[in-house]
Amino acid sequence: MAAKQLVQIKVNGRLREATVEPRMLLVHFIRNIPGLTGTHVGCDTTHCGACTVVLDGKTVKSCTVFAVQADGCELMTVEGLMQDGKLHPLQQGFKEEHGLQCGFCTPGMLMSSYALLKKNPNPTEEEIRWGISGNLCRCTGYQNIVKAVQFAASKMDKGAKDGQLPNIA
C-alpha cells in the first residue's frame, strides 16, 4: 500500500483536509471526509454522472478523479448550491418543473447544469441536452430537466437584468 498523503481541498468554500491513500477516489473523499453525501456513486465507469462536482470551475466525475489530484483545488458540490438559505434558481427550476423523481441523479444534474449556465447563460434546448448528456437519469426522461434548466436560465437572466440576483458564485 502506498504511503498516505495529506490532501487539502476547499469544499464549498471550507477547507477540508485528510491524510488518505493515493488511490482514494475524490467521490469517497467528498462523501467520507466532510460527510457530504449528496454526491452519489451510480456506475463506477464514469457513465452516469451522479458523482459530478465542479472542480476549479470545471465539471468532473468525481469517481474518476483521485482525491490527491484535487489537492489544493476548489470544489463545489450540490451542498454548496444554496446561498443565504435560498434555493438556487436551478434548484427552484427542478422543483417547479418536476425535474426530479428518485433524486439520485439530481445532485450531478444540478452541478452539470450549473456549469452549463455559467458558460452559456441562455442555452437552447439542444445545448441543454448536450450540456447534461454526461448525466444519466432513469426516472424523468430528461424533458422536465430541460425545462428546469430553462426556468433557471430565464430566472437568472431576469435577476441579472433587475440587478436583484448577484452573479451566482
Place this chain on the structure above:
Amino acid sequence: MGSCRTSPEVGGMGHSIKRKEDLRFLQGKGNYVDDIQLPDMVYGHIVRSPYAHARLKGINTAEALKLPGVLAVITGEDLAKANLAWMPTLFFDKQMVLATGKVLFQAQEVAFVVAEDPYIAADAAELVEVEYEELPVLVDPHKALDPGAPLLREDREQKDNHIFHWEVGDRSATDKAFEEAEVKAKVHAFFPRCHPSPLETCGCVADFSPATERLTIYLTSQAPHVHRTLFALVGGIPENNIRVISPDIGGGFGNKVPIYPGYVCAVVASLTLKRPVKWIETRSENLQSTGFARDYHMTAELAASKAGKIQAMRVKTLADHGAFNAAAQPTKFPAGLFSICTGAYDYPTAFCEVDGVYTNKAPGGIAYRCSFRVTEAAYLIERAVDVLALELKMDPVELRRKNFIAPHKFPYASPLGWSYDSGNYDAAMQVALDTIGYDALRKEQAEKREKGELMGIGVSSFVEVVGAGPSHTFDIAGIKMFDSAEIRVHPTGKAMCRMGTKSQGQGHETTYAQIVAEELGIPAADVTVEEGDTDTAPYGLGTYASRSIPVSGAATAMAARKIREKAKKIAAHLLECSEEDLEWEPGKFSVKGAPSKSKTIQDIAFAAYTNMPAGMEAGLEAVDYYDPPNLTFPFGTYICVVDIDKGTGEIKVRRFVAVDDCGNIINPMIVEGQIHGGLTEGLAIAFMQEISYDENGNMQGGTFMDYLIPTSVETPHWETGKTCTPSPHHPFGAKGVGESPNVGSPAAFVNAVVDSLSHLGVKHIDMPIAPWKVWNILKEKGVVS
C-alpha cells in the same frame, strides 16, 4: 383545475402541486442506503464466479484473512452450518446465497469478505482463491430440454432443466378457430433480457445490536415489510426483533423487490461480528447478478376473417429464467399476468402456453416496471396485430378500431379469464390520431416512399392489468396482497400518514397527502407521509406493479373516510345537531340549510382531543387494510413516427404521442413525469438494451458501456395526452400509471420501424433495433449497396 373539488391551497385530487420530497433531494440531503454511516461500521464485498457453470473444488481464504483490516470471509459452507446456504426465491424455487457444490451463472456469489474499510474488503476479495472445474454451459434456452443438455440444477428431484409448463385458455376451440380461419398471422417475437438498472444499485446496512438484540436492516427495498417477514421466517430471528428501514430509494423499477444474497450475507456478518455491516453493490454486480427482466421467446398467431375481425389468438412461449427461478411475482401463475396478451380486442377464443427453463444465466426474472409479464404480453399482441394488418393489407389503426372491446361491454370477460374493469379504447385512439395528425402522416409516408425515403408510423393500443391484487389470486409467501394506510390527525388539525408501500421516486409523499386533502380537506401541505420503517408503518406489501395508488391509495381514502365518520359525530356534538342534519364539503361539516353553522376539520380535530362527546374515545385516527376487489386495467394508445437514415440505418424518433387513460388522476404533473420516464425506458429497450451472453455464458452487458442507458441527447421530446375512464371499483376511480409507458411503448417503437420497411416485405425485427440491424435489412433488400 376547473373540475377539482378542492382549492389549490388545499391541493386535493387534480392539482399539480409541487412535490414535498423535492426539497431534501435538491440540497443533496436525501438519505439513501449508502449515505448511512454508523459507528464501528464495517464493509462487505462479494467474491463472484468468473464461470457460468463450474464445479466448486475448494475455497482458500487464508491469504485474504491475513490482510490487515480483514475481519471475516464467509463461504457457502459456513452458511450451510446455519442452514442458510440456500434461500427461497419469491416464486417456488430456491437459490444459493453463497455457492456450495457448484456455480450456475457468471458473477454468482461465492464468498463474502468483511473488512474495516471498503477498499480493503475489495483487496481481500482478490486474495480469496477459488478452485473451479468448468462444466458445459447452457446458454440457449431452446436447447435446455435437449436430451444431451447439461443438467444445471442437481439439487432438484426433477432431473432436467424444465421449470414449469403453464397453459390457459381453450386449446381445442382455439385450434378449431385457426383451422377455419380465412386469414392467419404469425410472429416470432423475442423480448430480450433487459435490466431495470435504477441509478442507485442495491445494498444494505445490517446492524445487529447485542445491547438490544435487535437487528436493524437499512435496505434498498421496495417491500420492507415482506422482507422483514422473510428474514424472520428464513433466518429464524423473531420478527419483533427485526426492523427494516427503506430510506430514500434511488429508483427501483422492480429491481429492488427480491432479497439478494448480499443482504443475507451482510445480516449473517453483522450477527457474527456484532457490528454494523454495509454492503453496496457496484454497477457491474447490479447488472450481472440482480433481477433481470423479460427473456421471453414468444410466438403469437392471430386468426381473423377477411373483413379483419379477429377470431382467436394462440401463443406459445419459452421463458428463460436463468439459474434459479427467482421471479419476483406474487401471482399463482408461473407466467404472472402474461394472459393479458389478448389485449384490447374483442374475440371469444384464445390459448396461451408458457414453458420456463433454467439456463446458466443470472436468476430472475423480475417485473421491470410492469405487472409480472404484462409488458411481454402487450408487446406481443400489439406486434401480432400489426402483422395481421400486413396480411390483410389493412391500415393498422383501422384493424384495431374494428376489434376494440366496445365501451358498453365492460366489465369485459377476456378469453383468458380476466375481468377488465373499464375501458374506452377508441376514445384514447381518437385523441392520439388527432394529436399526431395520422392521416397527414400516412400521406407524407406515401409521398416519401415514392421518393425512396423511409419513414414509419407505429401504433400501440395497450391494455394493462395492475394493482395487485385481490387476495384470492395474489400473495407473497402466503401473505395476501392487501395494502395499508394509517392516518393520524393531530390536535392542531395537521396529519401524519403512514403507508405499507415505499416510494422509489414516484412522489408518494405528495400524492398520498393529496388523497387525504381530497377526503378530509386538510391541506396537503399539512399532511406528512412516511413510509419504509417497519417499526412504525402499518404492514403492507410494498410498491411495484403500479399498485401503490390502486391499493394503498384506496386504503388512504378508506382510512380518511373512517376518520370522516368519527368527525361527523364530533361535529354533530359541537353544533348540537344530529348527524343527519350535517352535510360535508371538503374541509368542513355544516348544518343543512344553515351553512354559517359549520365546523372545520381543524375545529373537529381539536375537539377530538379536548371536547369529545361523552363516551367517545379520544383521538382522530384510522387505519385501513385494503384488499382490492379486482385489478385495474389502465390503457392507452401510443403513436410513434420514425425517420430512417438509409445510409447508416439510424432511427430518429421524430414524434411520439402517448395518450394514457389511468382513470382519475391525483397529480397530473407527477403522472406526466411517470409517463416521460417510462417512455424513455421503453425507448432504451426497443433500440439499445440487451443483456446477452456469449457461448461460454459470459455476460455481455455488465457495465453502462455495454448496457446502454439513453442520455438526454438520444431521448426525444414526448407528447402526452389523456382520456379518463375511472375504475368503477376503486374508491376514487384511479387505476395506476407508473408502468403504462414501459408496457405500451416498445410495440409502438418497433411497429414504427417495421412500418418504415414494410413495403420491402419486412414484418418483424427483434429488439433492440440497433442501426446495424436496419442497415443489414436495407442491404439485404437491395435498398443500399
